[in-house]
Amino acid sequence: MKQLFVVLGLIFISSFSALKAQGLSVKTLSFNEKHNDEMAPFVQDSLLYFRSNKNVKFGIKGVDQDKENMLNLFSVYQAADSTWEEPVQFMPNYFSDLNTSSIVFYPDSNEIYFTESHIKDKKELKKGTVDFRGIYVGKAKENGFKRAKSLPFNSRRSFNVGHPTLSPDGQKMFFTSDKEGGYGGYDLYFSERQGDSWGEAVNLGDVLNTGGHELFPFYHPSGKLYFASDSLGGQGGFDIFYTERTESGWERPIAMDEQINTEANEYSCYIYADGQRGYFASDRYGSSDILEFEYLFPVFHTADKQKENTFTYRFYDQMNGKGDGPLKYVWRFGDGHQAEGDTVIHKYKAEGEYHVQSVLVDTVENVELFVLNDFYQTVAKKIQVYINVPDEVKVGDRIRLDASSSNFGEFVPNGYYWELPDGSKQKGETIEYIFRTKGKHIVKCGTISMDDPHNKMCTYKEINVSE
Numbered sequence: 001m002k003q004l005f006v007v008l009g010l011i012f013i014s015s016f017s018a019l020k021a022q023g024l025s026v027k028t029l030s031f032n033e034k035h036n037d038e039m040a041p042f043v044q045d046s047l048l049y050f051r052s053n054k055n056v057k058f059g060i061k062g063v064d065q066d067k068e069n070m071l072n073l074f075s076v077y078q079a080a081d082s083t084w085e086e087p088v089q090f091m092p093n094y095f096s097d098l099n100t101s102s103i104v105f106y107p108d109s110n111e112i113y114f115t116e117s118h119i120k121d122k123k124e125l126k127k128g129t130v131d132f133r134g135i136y137v138g139k140a141k142e143n144g145f146k147r148a149k150s151l152p153f154n155s156r157r158s159f160n161v162g163h164p165t166l167s168p169d170g171q172k173m174f175f176t177s178d179k180e181g182g183y184g185g186y187d188l189y190f191s192e193r194q195g196d197s198w199g200e201a202v203n204l205g206d207v208l209n210t211g212g213h214e215l216f217p218f219y220h221p222s223g224k225l226y227f228a229s230d231s232l233g234g235q236g237g238f239d240i241f242y243t244e245r246t247e248s249g250w251e252r253p254i255a256m257d258e259q260i261n262t263e264a265n266e267y268s269c270y271i272y273a274d275g276q277r278g279y280f281a282s283d284r285y286g287s288s289d290i291l292e293f294e295y296l297f298p299v300f301h302t303a304d305k306q307k308e309n310t311f312t313y314r315f316y317d318q319m320n321g322k323g324d325g326p327l328k329y330v331w332r333f334g335d336g337h338q339a340e341g342d343t344v345i346h347k348y349k350a351e352g353e354y355h356v357q358s359v360l361v362d363t364v365e366n367v368e369l370f371v372l373n374d375f376y377q378t379v380a381k382k383i384q385v386y387i388n389v390p391d392e393v394k395v396g397d398r399i400r401l402d403a404s405s406s407n408f409g410e411f412v413p414n415g416y417y418w419e420l421p422d423g424s425k426q427k428g429e430t431i432e433y434i435f436r437t438k439g440k441h442i443v444k445c446g447t448i449s450m451d452d453p454h455n456k457m458c459t460y461k462e463i464n465v466s467e
Contacts, residue, residue: 023295023296023297023425024257024259024260024293024294024295024296024297025293025294025296026259026260026291026292026293027291027292028285028289028290028291028292029084029279029289029290029291029292030083030084031076031084031086031087032287032289032290033052033054033287034286034287035287036052036053036054036069036287037052037053037283037287037288038050038051038052038054038281038288038289038290039051039052039267039268039281039288039290040101040102040103040163040216040268040281041268041269041270041279041280041281041290042102042103042104042105042270043270043272043279044105044109045109046077046078047075047076047077048075048076048077048078048279048290049073049074049075049090049103050073050074050076050087050290051071051072051073051074051100051101051102051103052071052072052074052087053068053069053070053071053072054069054072054074055069056072056089056092070097070098070099071099071100071101072089072090072092072095072100072101073089073090073091073095073100073101073103073114074087074088074089074090075087075088075090076088090103091144091145094138094144094145094148095114095116096116096117096120097122098116098117098119098120098122098131099116099117099131099133100114100115100116100117101114101115101116101162102114102115102162102163102164102216102268104164104165104166106166106170107166107168107169107170108170109140110139110140111137111138111139111140112137112138112145113135113136113137113138113151113164113166113173114135114136114138114148114164115133115134115135115136115161115162115163115164116133116134116136116148117131117132117133118131118132118133118134118150118154118156119131132155132156132157132158132159132160133160133161133162134150134151134154134155134156134160134161134162135150135151135154135161135162135164135173135175136148136149136150136151137149137151151191151197151198152197152198153189153191153198153200153201155179158179158180159177159178159179159180160177160178160186161175161176161177161179161201162175162176162177163175163176163215163216163217163268165217165218165219166219167219168219168221170193171192171193172190172191172192172193172219173190173191173192173193173198174188174189174190174204174217174219174225175188175189175190175191175201175217176188176189176214176215176216176217176227177189177201179201181203182203182209183203183206183209183210183211184209184210184211184212184213184214184231185211185212185213186213186214186215187203187204187209187214188203188204188208188209188214188217188225188227189201189202189203189204190202190204204250205249205250207243207249207250207251207252207253208225208227208243208250208253210229210231210232211231212229212230212231213229213230213231213238214227214228214229215227215228215229215238215267215268216228216267216268216269218268218269218270218271220242220271220273220275220301221273221301222273222275222301222302223244223245224242224243224244224301225242225243225244225245225250226240226241226242226256226269226271227240227241227242227253228240228241228266228267228268229241229253232253232255233255234255234261235255235258235261235262235263236262236263236264237263237264237265237266238265238266238267239255239256239261239266240255240256240260240261240266240267240269240280241253241254241255241256242254242256248440251442252439254421254422254423255423256423257423259293260280260293262282262284264282264283264284265282265283265284265288266280266281266282266284267280267281267282268280268281269281274299274301275295275299275300275301276294276295276298276299277292277293277294277295278292278293279291279292279293280293297417297425297427298417298446298448298453298456300417300419300444300446300456300458302456302458303444303446303458303459303460304384304458304459304460305459305460305461306384306386306387306459306460306461307382307384309381309382309386309405310347311347311348311349311350311351311379312345312346312347312348313345313346313347313348313377313379314343314344314345315331315333315343315344315345315346315356315358315373316342316343316344317329317342317343317358317372317373326362326363326364327360327361327362327363327369328340328341328360328361328363329341329342329344329358329359329360329361329372330358330359330360330361330368331344331346331356331357331358332355332356332357332358332359333346333348333354333356333377334354334355334356334357334376334377335348335349335354348379350379351379351380351381352379353376353377353378353379354376354377354379355376356373356374356375356376356377357371357373357374358371358372358373359371359372360372380407381405381406381407382407383407383408383409383411384406384407384457384459385403385406385416385445385446385447385457385458385459386403386405386406386407386459387401387402387403387443387445387459387460387461388401388402388403388404388405389401389402389443389461389463390463391463391464392463392464392465392466393435393463393464393465393466394435394465394466394467395435395436395437395438395465395466395467396434396435396436397434397435398432398433398434399432399433399434399435400430400431400432401418401430401431401432401433401443401445402429402430403416403429403430403445404429404430406447408447408457411449411455411457412449412450412451413447413448413449413450413457414447414448414449414450414453415427415447415448416428416429416445416446416447417445417446417447417448418431418433418443418444418445419443419444419445419446420433420443421435421437421441421442421443422436435463435465437465438465438466438467439464439465440462440463440464440465441462441463441465442460442461442462442463443460443461443463444458444459444460445458445459445460446458446459
């Protein structure tokens with residue numbers, strides 16, 4: 001299992017047919033080397049970090065006890081013209097010579113976390129030795145980093161821990177481990193920060209973890225958790241999936257687009273905050289390479305829960321009138337209806353401008369004394385993308401999803417973009433979709449501003465699908 005964890009060397013290399021996904025561009029990066037494996041991308045301060053089994057000592061082959069190339073960290077800079085400079089080994093005098101990989105920076109960059117062998121002396125490596133890996137932390141000092149320390153949930157003799165990723169606030173770490181008590185080979189875990197240390201490793205559960213392997217988690221600022229799995233029913237081998245945590249727990253994982261996932265193996269990704277582009281590793285061309293992808297279809301990472309247009313309003317006296325004894329309030333809502341009381345609630349049937357008045361009435365003489373409030377009430381749909389679809393549908397039924405009842409105020413929309421439960425995307429004010437599985441599913445619809453493509457509006461609605 002060591003090789004699966006370290007270099008994915010036991011993953012088969014299978015043939016694949018190129019699949020073209022609408023609105024998605026994928027290309028290999030120029031610094032990949034044909035006979036080396038590059039993977040585990042991470043971006044920090046305009047530098048792309050990754051791990052490779054490239055030989056770093058001229059004339060000396062760096063191999064472990066099983067004759068596999070050692071792993072090291074590299075960084076590479078992308079120039080203004082989008083070309084990539086030559087990668088350089090990252091801090092070679094700081095990290096171990098015996099397999100270092102999967103780096104992530106703490107949000108304020110004062111700490112680095114990385115996967116590394118617990119064995120530090122190559123003399124300890126003998127054929128058949130189990131070289132367990134763990135997550136280490138290096139804390140910044142004036143000229144570099146202090147000596148790295150092993151995190152408390154590691155094990156030097158029993159299991160592997162690695163592939164760390166951090167939440168934006170740095171308070172949660174997600175990682176993978178093959179420790180006992182999981183659901184399969186490698187499972188996904190998380191730990192919460194406790195002061196300067198970290199709490200126990202908590203398994204993320206069987207919605208995400210399978211009887212196979214889940215590796216390379218990446219926590220996106222939007223709250224999506226990306227990871228690779230070989231047992232969630234993807235295109236073949238390892239594929240990249242994503243999920244989000246809701247009030248009811250982790251959502252069922254969704255596979256990334258078919259042009260990203262293929263019949264080969266895809267694993268480890270980094271996605272920029274806007275969600276439009278990022279990097280991932282794949283062995284579709286033989287050895288593992290880092291590829292860049294970019295969505296031409298807008299990405300909506302922030303979505304508001306849909307609010308229903310009830311046209312219901314609460315009216316109360318703004319003039320501090322008196323309604324005691326023989327005096328009473330009477331509200332006239334401008335639609336032919338009225339109600340009594342200093343505070344009332346009224347539901348309109350349609351949009352429009354309504355002339356609202358409240359008057360103080362003497363119930364003894366049955367005369368109106370004076371007008372307390374007099375104004376026009378605008379009744380309008382809430383400003384949002386509005387998804388018109390039944391709350392409950394049946395598996396297999398073709399359902400119409402309609403956004404024509406949306407209200408944008410001064411926002412001028414430029415197209416409607418749908419994100420559907422199976423990960424597919426569609427464009428149009430009205431679309432059709434078939435829900436294939438029962439359960440609660442999230443449908444999103446977003447639009448971009450005609451004036452500013454960075455200005456977006458997106459709504460989600462939860463649909464209950466039954467058999």
